[in-house]
Amino acid sequence: MIIKNFKAFNGQHCETTTTGSLLYQLDINLSEPMLFGLGEGLGYIFWNMKIMDFPFIGGRIKPDILTENICRNLNLNLEVKETSSIKKAWENVKVNIVQGKAVGLKLDCYHLDYFTTKIHFAGHYASIYGYDEKLAYLNDTNQQGRQARTTLKNLELARNEKGPMSSKNLSYTISKNEKLPELEKAIKSAIQNNANDFLNPQIKNIGYKGIYKTSSEIKKWFKTSENIKKDFQTSASLMENGGTGGSLFRNIYRDFLKESGELIESNELLKASEKYDTIAKLWKNVADLFIKIGETEDIKYVNQTSEILVELSELEKKTMEELKKASA
Structure with missing residues (x-):
């Protein structure tokens, strides 16, 4: 099952690329910088914990919040689903794909087949627009590939990974409320x-x-x-x-x-x-x-x-x- 006429968003940053793809389905066409700005995305963090190999230097607000801000500022309805059940998590995706609606996913990129550098980072995002018996069809950043493929098993592992920045099989969809604000x-x-x-x-x-x-x-x-x-x-x-x-x-x-x-x-x-x-x-x-x-x-x-x-x-x-x- 693959969504027909899916329009892939071309972006450098995973969350704006993912959310941008979902907005394309609603005929909302904004640039990546505009999405990042409307998401109130600029920030800074120096994060150091004993369990980390070395300190993390970040330049944006924490994961998930950026998309929440975009939807709030554009008067859009954001539906986020989380579950500890792997079966329920996949059903949350399938029901939307069957209806022709792309879904945003939060993932640990370590498990994704198309990532050549294997590091655990559970704050990665990609949109899914189709699947078959073996593969999931994803839209990712320009660097990772806008026509990305990964096995359903590895997608399951990526969604269900634990650790810093992870969520419980998080998926999200976006829909319009009324007309967009000025x-x-x-x-x-x-x-x-x-x-x-x-x-x-x-x-x-x-x-x-x-x-x-x-x-x-x-x-x-x-x-x-x-x-x-x-x-x-x-x-x-x-x-x-x-x-x-x-x-x-x-x-x-x-x-x-x-x-x-x-x-x-x-x-x-x-x-x-x-x-x-x-x-x-x-x-x-x-x-x-x-x-x-x-x-x-x-x-x-x-x-x-x-x-x-x-x-x-x-x-x-x-x-x-x-x-x-x-x-x-």
Whole structure:
């Protein structure tokens, strides 16, 4: 059973690509940066736990919330289903596919056949638009393949995996309520909410405070790491190539601000877009320095990175404060 005339969304980030595919089925055609911005997606987290091989540096809000925000800002109905029953989980998908409705899935990419790099990450998303006796047909990011295939058994394992960021066989569908709100109003509301969230972190390892904290934490990380090359270079790869669009999602948010500024004729948003272009380049410098740290194991590159992170913390804080005023 394969949905006829399924339109695949071309994207760099898994959750916006998945949700974008579902919105295509509703004839809602928005760019990936616009979806990311309407999802109030920009964020920051430095996450370190004893069970982790090395600290995680993230540049967006936590999984699931982005799609919730998109649907709220566009007045759409989001239906999320979770279950510990593997059989019920598959029925939740099948019933929609039979009705010609694509379904968003949350997965651990480790089990997916088409992923060549085998790492456990249970916060991955893909949309399913068909299946047969052996295979599931998925739409994934440009990097992973828009016509992806995986066995039904491995899809089952990917959906039912446990661990950080995992959910209980989560699937979701989206439907229209009434007419869509004015995009200008939705954009301003999303920017305002994203700015408030970024500027008022509940704990010191998220938002602009998290960036500042990382400036000192990477020095501790460098001293305690058992494999400096692997730790820092893997982190750099995730920051640049892990579905972030480069520069830890700052490129995508820059493009959202530019598109929004042109759409609603706002010089303030266009100026903020230019500032995020500078911010994005600084994050690329951080990733490049992480590579050098791995290659040389020289503390001087750690210190250089620390200085850039202090600068980034202040620059992102200031730019978000300006966005908060511009979207009021």
